[in-house]
Amino acid sequence: MAVPKATLRAITPLIPAWPSLEAALAFFTAHLGFAVEWQDDSMAGIRRDGVAFLLVVNDERAWAENASFSVGVSDLDALYAEYRGAPARVGPLEEKPWGRREFHMVVPSGVCLQFYQERR
Secondary structure (H helix, E strand, O other): OOOOOOOOOOOOOOOHHHHHHHHHHHHHOOOOOOEEEEEEEOEEEEEEOEEEEEEEEOHHHHHOOOEEEEOOOOOOOHHHHHHHOOOOOOOOEEEEEOOOOEEEEEOOOOOOOOOOOOEO
């Protein structure tokens, strides 16, 4: 008899909220357009379109500085224009030899978010 196999359906990264959950929520909602779906004392679920993150209270800065996530988008130029003014380290738009355009953003906690769009 065959053993049932589970289907992986989604991934929701845990992102360190530093220096506080309130500061991380303020950054992601005010500057990156995410909405808070739920919140408790040590964690919050946020979402923008089809992308969800869990912001987690964590005082270990090294965890944040060694975390990075790659997010595919439908219109990289529009997102870059929206995010360029965010109070974060936003890198330039770049064409990559592996077939996509992208830019990086290091958010205040130290986490690196890479936004990309496949070449058309």
